[in-house]
Amino acid sequence: MPKPLTVGIAACSSEGAALCYRTICARAAQFLGAHAHPDIVLHSSSLAEYVGALERGDLPGVAQLMLHCAHRLAAAGADFVICPDNTIHAAFALMRDASPLPWLHIAQVVAAEAKRRGVRQAAILGTEWLMASDVYPSVLSKFGIPCQVPEPSERSEIGRIIMDELVNGVQEPASVQYLQDIIARMKERGCDCAILGCTELPIVLGDANSSLPTLDSTRLLADAALQHAISHCNSMSAAQP
Template sequence: MTLQYPNGCHPYNRSRPTCSPPSGYPDPEEGIDWMNATPLHIGIVACSAEGAALCYRTLCAEGAQRMGPHAHPEISLHTHSLADYVACLDARDLDGVAALMLSSADKLARAGADFLICPDNTIHQALDRVVADSPRPWLHIAQEVAAVAAARGYRRIGILGTHWLVDSDVYPADLAARGLDYARPPQDDRLLLGRIIMDELVYGVIKPASVAQLQGIVERLKDDGCDAVVLGCTELPLVLNDGNCALPTLDSTRLLARAALDRALAPAFDVARGGTAP
């Protein structure tokens, strides 16, 4: 995984209260006593409710799978109103988007977060305007997705998301850096994607007719030579998955959450292997 560090910034390790393991506590990974370990504190810079909730649930559920019943790293979340982000995006004001993200970053740093993630693909357009002034480093969602796509052997990736995301360079650069080709849906499909996402999915509304339309977009990307699609909107996993699509899916929300877990648990692995915590 690739952490984007601001000038001179690095994660900090903090002590946490310990507790007794619950009944039935599984064997920890690599012999690590997770109840007495100190994972890093994850900060979530949220944008939409559905995407942020899915990311948070993934961190908690998969944290428990790795650390034991009910266990997960410390997590803090902050979000400005989605309306504030949409207003900036409609005005093509990426500086405004960056200011909102940096405001969340500052609040999360004060809450103790060691590093930051943003479970929203669209506003990653502004991340390069945030990193230099950020009090904490970031994981980049497109970098994590591109790494997994390459590891799975995919060659041509279809990009699904809001029209702001699909029209942007958020994914093309990181896919190209891994030697991967990509395809964007045609304009009519981009508008359809945007309408379903912004008018339905961000409110948690799921309509069978809309799901069928999204599946049709994936079919057309397959016809265009794609061998996988990135669910480049954090609400799309609510309705699309490997089981109902013509192509394998790259769930950006869950892939980012898993990368964050890897990063948060890395200090304990380092100590268990004879190193020192950061």
């Protein structure tokens, strides 16, 4: 059987990258056999470098960090790249054409699933940078799906919870309750789905404790990467006489 493509993970936060990595490994066995998964290589620049660039509003700087990561992953043998971090996709267009490897875009993966599920209006939760950006609105609009973000004061507190707590592995019950309350308010505002547009949010939120159905950007990206990697096997097998 042909070998799957090698997945390159461009990591930002350790929590989001670890969940994505574990998901690929855990779900691959059903397709590839017990204990099997595609080869995976991971590179991570310091999260502080990304945060510094975002705080300065320096998207070209974010793009350079992404490109640096792509070159390191290419040198390590990756065939394509995923980044389990929604926020830095704001710089995606600035680095895409210069990248030595193709990337799967996290928002495109999530938006395709939203369309498949028949979402009519999505609530976007993520970092302050993500919620202020066009990362999700621009992609969702191509699928004909409108979206809303929380109010400014709500966005500030969500961002604090993510950057001060979740990326550091801290899970405060009061903070989880706050996030649940936000989703409930977004439901009242007409949303029928909550996009967990931060790869740490699925650690504490999901369908079981949300008043809206959720779209888990971390696991959806992992699933898309797995399918992309093993689709190579299928195409190679089909080409063989």
